[in-house]
Amino acid sequence: MKFNIRNAILILLGNFLLALAVGFFILPYNILSGGVAGIAVALRVFVDIPTDVMVNGLVIGLFFIGWILLGKDFAVKTVVSSFIYPIFLTFITNYLTPPLSLDPLLSSFYGGIIAGIGIGMVIRTGSSTGGMDIPPLVVHKYTNMSIATLILITDGLTVMLGFFAYDLESVLIGIISVFTTSYAIGKVLSIGGQDSKSVQIISVEHDKISNMIHEKLSRGTTITTARGGYTNDEKQMILVVVSNNQYPQLIDLINDADPKAFVITTDATDVHGEGFSIGYRV
Template identity: 25%
Template sequence: MKEIKDLFIENEYTEKISMAVINGMLQAVALNMFWQPGHIYASGVTGLGQIIVTLSEDLAQIQLPMSVVLYCLNIPLFILAWFKISKKFTVFTMISVFMTSFFIQIIPVTALSDDPIICAIFGGAICGLGVGLALRGGLSSGGLDIVSVTIRKMTGRNVGSLNIIFNACIIMTSGFLFGWPYAFYSAFSIFVNGKVVDMVFTRQKKMQIMIVTTKPDAVVNEVQKRIRRGITILNNAEGAFNHNQQTILITIITRDQIPVLQVAMRKSDPKAFVSISENVTIMGNFYEPLD
């Protein structure tokens, strides 16, 4: 079992594609089984797509497939990501959005509850779980994520206010067009969605790692091969029990990188002592991979 787990962690493409499939299924379940039947509007580009589909049915009597609308809305963003972020990031984002559109198309719209509060809670939670898992796998779910990453890469600034403003517009538009009670339900669902994403996606949680080892070169090489992190080396440490000479290595990683660290330690020095301090405060630059 360890070999299979290690292979899964080491094979980046397998993990990313698996997370894209899971994210697509969960987002489709949230949309087709809770949001659509409960007339709840999602955040971001998905919410915009819902408004377009609803208006096309009400005003033009044209039934547009939500899956097609969602993918088409993301196409300009794919182009932006291709030129401004990276080709690898864009390809996996395209796969992620395709899987979401695919499952939206094949999973029938089914009303599991007529209660809009239940639809808002479970729709937001299921979608948040999918997005959180995708982010943990290094994926983007498309939409405003691409715009946010582009601005962060170009300016170095986080732009959470962009999501807030866009989602506020979605909520206000849905309230104006389809009734204010559903605008409040939509806002509540977006809130639940964000909370679940924060619970699942732990990359923002920093961990200080202290490693006491007799094989510092092997550990440093193995860790840096798998995780792009600086490591501070403290030589000539002495154990109080047997007075052996050891080396202390100190680094900072994110919570989602702990499984990769475990693999690196098993391969380089299984007998090393590893101490982990949670939720440390970081000042200065800390590398955040974008793809």
């Protein structure tokens, strides 16, 4: 029950923030963002239909296309957003006035950030905001192309559509909105995880380094056997995950034990489980 209530709140709040971004920042300043709002802005020059009406029509129309082509499960996850979002957008565009006049660059930036936060909140529940998420999902179903790639292509085509209606400057401003939206979505989806470093260490002093990690950093390690592709020699490799603030300490420990150790480091944005998030001593 708590899970369902939390998800309902996130879906409602996420759709409200998305509608706020579109109603306050995207539509009033004709920002060529991705999604249905960007299409509405681009088509405004050619079609004499209010942009908010066009957005609402596209959202509802795409929902039914998704229902037909993607099935009942998709429809159940998307139905709330597809009908609540148009209600929020209609209310905001008709009864609320943008608080101040903004430069298009600022409008594109903040509109993208707020929209990304709203979309990210909805996605965290396992639901979809509908709209222009649907064409990439349909194409993915029949081609198995990457959804992320298809979304980027869709947003890019949406922004480029505005080139024929406006000019290059408008397109460049629109790209700011696309990238800030994507950035904000990623940040929202990473909330709850711990920004960390995943480190692989190959060293002749693997036992010494592993023991130092246990004793001085209070981190667990995994040791596996690795074989050099050129020398065909077998060596031991240590895998350890540390928090960002422990990473400099880890490098110092490695250099003290074996200055010639081979180290590979990658960012890890979501780490859970015993040995990392349980019983960790700072």
